[in-house]
Amino acid sequence: MIAQALSYETVQSRRIERQGRRSARVILRVVGETAVIAEAEPVEDACALMLRITQARDKAAFRALFQMLAPKVKAYLIRHGAPPAQAEDLAQETLLTVWRKAEYFDPRKASVAAWVFTIARNLRIDALRRERSAMSYALSVLEPDQAPDNPEIESSTAEREGRVRDAMQSLPREQLEVIRLSFYSDKAHAEIAHELSLPLGTVKSRLRLALARLRGMVGDLA
Amino acid sequence: MTTPNHHPAPAVLSDYVSGALRPAFATVVAAHLESCPHCRAAVQTLEALGGAMIEDLAPVSLSEGRIEQAMAALDQAGPEVEAHAVTADRIPFGPERWLAPGMSIRKAKVGNGEDLLYLLRLPAGQKTVPHGHVGTEFTTVLKGAYVDGEGRFAAGDFCEMSNDIEHQPHVDRGGECLCLIASEKPMRQFTRLGRFVHMITGV
Numbered sequence: 124m125i126a127q128a129l130s131y132e133t134v135q136s137r138r139i140e141r142q143g144r145r146s147a148r149v150i151l152r153v154v155g156e157t158a159v160i161a162e163a164e165p166v167e168d169a170c171a172l173m174l175r176i177t178q179a180r181d182k183a184a185f186r187a188l189f190q191m192l193a194p195k196v197k198a199y200l201i202r203h204g205a206p207p208a209q210a211e212d213l214a215q216e217t218l219l220t221v222w223r224k225a226e227y228f229d230p231r232k233a234s235v236a237a238w239v240f241t242i243a244r245n246l247r248i249d250a251l252r253r254e255r256s257a258m259s260y261a262l263s264v265l266e267p268d269q270a271p272d273n274p275e276i277e278s279s280t281a282e283r284e285g286r287v288r289d290a291m292q293s294l295p296r297e298q299l300e301v302i303r304l305s306f307y308s309d310k311a312h313a314e315i316a317h318e319l320s321l322p323l324g325t326v327k328s329r330l331r332l333a334l335a336r337l338r339g340m341v342g343d344l345a
Numbered sequence: 346m347t348t349p350n351h352h353p354a355p356a357v358l359s360d361y362v363s364g365a366l367r368p369a370f371a372t373v374v375a376a377h378l379e380s381c382p383h384c385r386a387a388v389q390t391l392e393a394l395g396g397a398m399i400e401d402l403a404p405v406s407l408s409e410g411r412i413e414q415a416m417a418a419l420d421q422a423g424p425e426v427e428a429h430a431v432t433a434d435r436i437p438f439g440p441e442r443w444l445a446p447g448m449s450i451r452k453a454k455v456g457n458g459e460d461l462l463y464l465l466r467l468p469a470g471q472k473t474v475p476h477g478h479v480g481t482e483f484t485t486v487l488k489g490a491y492v493d494g495e496g497r498f499a500a501g502d503f504c505e506m507s508n509d510i511e512h513q514p515h516v517d518r519g520g521e522c523l524c525l526i527a528s529e530k531p532m533r534q535f536t537r538l539g540r541f542v543h544m545i546t547g548v
């Protein structure tokens with residue numbers, strides 16, 4: 124109980140810290156007209172860029188989003204064993220899919236990072252296995268929707284992203300280890316158990332506890 | 346429609362979201378998700394986690410010129426990406442093969458055929474004999490219901506069986522039961538359908 128209270132407090136303070144950073148960034152941007160601190164804070168958040176893409180087909184926003192996310196997607200694909208050239212092709216294709224399928228993005232259901240993750244994962248599966256797979260399900264549940272033009276959505280999505288990150292950082296080390304192996308490799312939980320020399324039940328219960336904690340802290344996103 | 350009572354374990358949902366499930370198994374999970382808002386919400390949370398995991402990685406720069414290549418591609422039409430759901434009626438099933446009165450099997454080819462994906466139709470009231478499984482097996486009930494030692498499995502319910510587990514499902518008297526099943530190959534009983542029928546019905 125004490126441990127739980129402590130970690131909750133840590134999470135709260137992290138959240139406040141981040142909110143502080145965000146408002147600092149806004150101030151910087153206002154002052155930044157003088158270009159003195161233009162490089163101090165680089166970017167708008169991904170959600171704002173994404174809204175400019177969906178609403179105005181804004182190519183400058185796409186360029187910024189590409190610069191922000193393509194190198195991360197490339198890193199993700201390399202983690203999954205893609206050779207660098209293929210990782211680069213797929214990272215580029217991932218961002219182009221963001222542009223082409225922008226109307227499928229629904230900020231009420233997913234953050235930009237989460238959406239990009241599902242696209243990169245699907246392209247990876249298709250490319251590495253060279254086959255269609257059931258993972259296309261993930262795209263299908265995002266019905267094209269009326270353009271989201273509500274500024275509140277932007278802040279709630281950013282806040283939710285923060286909660287996911289806080290939740291992730293608050294996971295016990297052994298749960299995070301299993302999560303990292305799940306997302307940063309091709310391994311299913313049975314193979315992870317084998318690799319860590321753990322009983323299958325232990326890995327399953329770590330994933331169950333991690334998911335319960337995430338859902339408790341993040342809330343359901345729908 | 347009521348929501349399902351039997352769900353994939355969180356570890357299975359996590360494998361589904363990370364992309365580690367092979368296509369036949371992912372398809373059976375997807376069939377469950379279609380009728381389960383609870384698991385769809387869990388999947389969304391796991392996808393949000395996937396996004397955070399990507400953002401946490403140290404970036405690896407792309408080669409020079411990549412971004413201009415991408416910018417130049419913006420006005421071109423992309424390859425037509427299919428974005429429709431894999432639903433039971435969109436899986437490329439083969440012909441329905443009758444095994445016994447009211448009992449049939451339709452196999453589907455997904456992936457490179459390393460696993461088996463099939464629709465099994467069992468008639469109302471069908472009793473089976475206790476049978477085990479080779480490797481892991483996922484089932485989502487699409488229609489009707491059966492009862493086994495674990496409880497009642499109705500439309501939308503998901504069941505994972507593995508090696509050592511035996512069960513003896515009994516189809517409801519009210520109507521036939523249609524299940525979407527993925528299992529690991531090789532399964533000797535599938536080389537001869539007669540043996541499959543024998544395995545589950547004892548006849």
Ligand SMILES: [Zn+2]
Nearest residue numbers: 352381383384
């Ligand atoms: Zn479920």
